[in-house]
Amino acid sequence: MENKMTNKIALLLVLSWFAFSCNYNDNHPANNTLNSDSSEIVSANTIPIESPESGNVFSLGDKIEIKFSDYSLNNNDSLKLSVNNSSYSQFKIENGSLILFTDSLNAGKNNVNVELNINGQTKQAQTFFVLKAAFAPVEYSYKVVARFPHDDKSYTQGLEFYNGIMYEGSGQYGESALRRYKLETGELLQTYNLPGNVFGEGIVIYNNKIYQLTWQSHICYEYDLETFKLLRTFEFNTEGWGIAKYKDVLVMSDGSNTLYFLNPETFTEVKRLEVYNNIGPVTYLNELELINGKLYANVYQTDDVVIINPENGFVEGKINFKGLLDYKKVKKEPDVLNGIAYDHAKKRLFVTGKYWPEIYQVELTTKK
Known part of the structure; x- marks a missing residue:
């Protein structure tokens, strides 16, 4: 009895499948000829x-x-x-x-x-x-010409010098902030603390507004330059690392070798560039600063800053800041070099690092 019942069930399943197959083929005619013709057309x-x-x-x-x-x-x-x-x-x-x-x-x-x-x-x-790139980047050495105090509790992600005042964006969950202070003394003038679940990243000043990236929250904050009042937030799809301005757009890095050119009013992508030197792609691009028409970028976890042509993505120069940090001034365990700012009026270049006790004004010279 059990075997007969099993046989009947099996027969019913076969018949059902046959009926389904016929119905499917009736409603979905064979397209072997179509595929064959298509590939011939593509080939032709x-x-x-x-x-x-x-x-x-x-x-x-x-x-x-x-x-x-x-x-x-x-x-x-x-x-x-x-x-x-x-x-x-x-x-x-x-x-x-x-x-x-x-x-x-x-x-x-x-x-x-x-x-x-x-x-x-x-x-x-x-x-x-x-x-x-066709040629190796020009290599630069540096000379420290001045030192300024820096908060060694700041995990520096972005640095911007504007109208005689230093602006800084810092990172780490629960510690991220936007600040401005006097360069010469380090006197804090204003602070805006980010939500505790947000990891702050690079900053840039453009058209009397400050833009501040976040690392993995996919959010950019837009503030009023004078009041630090939060005006808007923008969403984007990549990680946020560094940001700078170039002509009438913003340029963002995400830790890869790609730079994203963004509309500052909508934060939508205008174009993107890959960054290459004479060996291959240059990855881990971090903090960005526009200096004399070129983009200077920290290379994360290194002592290097690369100089990028923003028109084509080729690396034209490289600065190695090995030995810059004065360890005699260190009280808290420092992290890597990160933070580039430029005084366009007086042509002064500033660099610092995460949890570093000083900001350094440096002059560059071509290596011989």
Whole structure:
């Protein structure tokens, strides 16, 4: 009895599955032909690239020869070239290949699309390559020309000098704050404490407002410059590390090698740049400061500050601040170098670190 019942159940399941399969096929016709046609269409309209392989690394200024597997270009071809979705005219046709000039391209990944009209048919070829800097960054040494007191209880995340006053954003949960104080004496003038569940990050002053990032809360605070009154908050998707201004936008780092250019009114992304030196990507970009048209960035967990061209993302200089901290003044265990500020009126450069007892005014000289 048990075996018969089992057999009946099994038969019913088979019949049910058969009915379902037929019904599914009736409502979902086989698309093998469609798939086959689609791949033929894609294949027919695509020109394979023989070289270079996608992802190859080149240096700024290199001429990249793009060879096609089954087609030799000639000067009569109707050709459109775009790089990173923008029309690009810096190329020539030579010996059947496309020669692409890289002098005006950005650091990092560059996506290339070639569109050809051959006998009335549009055909495309796509690839990408990575650009690093052509030369090693200029190396600078430093000289300390003045020292100023710094609160060694401040986990410095952002530093900004404005109209003779120093502004600072500090981090750590339960300790994060925005402060301003007199540089010469360290006298505290004003403080705004962040919520205890927020880890404060970099700051920047722009259009009489202060912007302060948070690390992993995905929030940027906007304050009135004079009163520290909280005006607005903005949301963003990455971690917040450092922030600076450049022309009419803000520039944010997130600890990677990417810089995000943001609309200061909406905090929406305008564009992004990857940062590369002559070896490869420069990661752990932290505190940012705009100085004479270049972005200076602390490299987290190192004594280095790199100088970045904000137009293309290439590292043009590097300062190593090894030995800057005067350990004879240390009372509390210090953390890493972090904090860059610039007095544009008097052309003074200031640097400090997390829990450091002093701010240092330094002068830079090119290493010989």
